[in-house]
Amino acid sequence: MNKLLNLSTWLIISFLFIGMTSCSTTDDATKTLNFDVKVTMPAGFKADVFYANQTVNISKGTAVVYSAVTDASGIAHFENVIPDVYDISTSCEISGDDYVNMVEGDVENANVLITGSLLQQTVITEDAITIPAQMSIKQSLLISKIYYAGCKDNNTKNYMADQYIEFFNNSDEDLYIDGLYFALTETESTAAFPASANQDYVYVKQVFQFPGSGQQYKIAAGGTVLVTNSAIDHTLVATNSVNLTNASFEAKDPKKNNNTATPALNLIYTAYSTIPSMNMLAGGDATVVLFKTKEDVSKWETVYKPGATSGLLYMKIPTKTIIDGLECLKNKATTGPDVNSKRLYNYIDAGYQYISAVSGYTGEVVARVKDKDANNRTYLKDSNNSTNDFAVSTTVKPGQFPSK
Secondary structure (H helix, E strand, O other): OHHHHHHHHHHHHHHHHHHHHHHHHHHHHOOOEEEEEEEEOOOOEOOOOOOOOOEEEEEEOOEEEEEEEOOOOOEEEEEEEOOEEEEEEEEEEEOHHHHHHHEOOOOOOOOEEEEEEEEEEEEOOOOOEEEEOEEEEOOOEEEEEEEOOOEEOOOOOEEOOOOEEEEEEOOOOOEEOOOOEEEEEOOOOOOOOOHHHOOOEEEEEEEEEOOOOOOOOEEOOOOEEEEEOOOOEHHHOOOOOOEOOOOOEEOOOOOOOOOOOOOEOEEEEEOOOOOOOOOOOOOOOOOEEEEOOOOOHHHOOEEOOOOOOOOOOEEEEEHHHEEEEEOEOOOOOOOOOOHHHOOOOOOOOOOOEOOOOOOOOOOOEEEEOEEEEEOOEEEEOOOOOHHHHEEEEOOOOOOOOOOO
């Protein structure tokens, strides 16, 4: 009896000790942190110009979990942050008049975007974090939507003939897209040319050009241009798909169901001898850039991926020619998106987006969100950070934009 009592008492004491130890460990693991994030202005700005009164966000995936506003010295003070791995980002727009007064020397009077980000930043100490900001000229023509996931047809089979990309005129004036280019980046399973190692070029597998001689294809203020591989009514075979008979342009392919009434895109370059249509992977990656140049793009350099002497040749697009870019990463089953595979430098796209599906065919579209409705039209958000500027939807159609 005494032995049994002693054994029971020992077990109770042991469980209490384990419980107290467990509680102590949990308390240590969830101890919150207070720290500063300093945003430094890009080169060329005057020494007395600071990144003041601007919001800095700390995010997990696409959800903002902490925000703080910078003080007069460009420092945001964060309190009670749970240790974790986060994306930290910020952006602001500066008017042309302010920009001229903020920088050294003579510059063009143009609205500019100041952006900064640190992706997958491990936050486990109270050490200050510094974000070096980049500057880019605010653009009027934007990539507003990319639908690469595909869907299921009426027989529940994979269907991807309905893929499309949309562009939007975010300005208050009509624009002409004649002669502009867009391109799809390389999609090696492991990024062959990550942005971290390639700041001067983006490496692409396909380049398309809008036709026209200068003022032939106009986009009204607040209007869109839709490009697709097959400008037909896809709802006839896939109820959850879209009707693309009104698409602006089509990437013609003799092997696909094309619409003879839809103007053709000019195919300038493709890494695949048998694929003249837009080659977008249903599960991603699916990164696209819009660019402008007067050079003969067909003569630009092409290269194999590092270490290879055969295989696909990728064209080098100078980053200085890029007007806009949207980074869509593959959502991997166990780890989620790999930010180290980003192909776009931060001043082109400081963030990234991804669909929830690993393999696609879910009808998910990556769509730029509304900034405001004014003057009888919609304006879209543009902070050069697709994490903030885009949302993923299964209901948004061409010409529609979600509120985030």
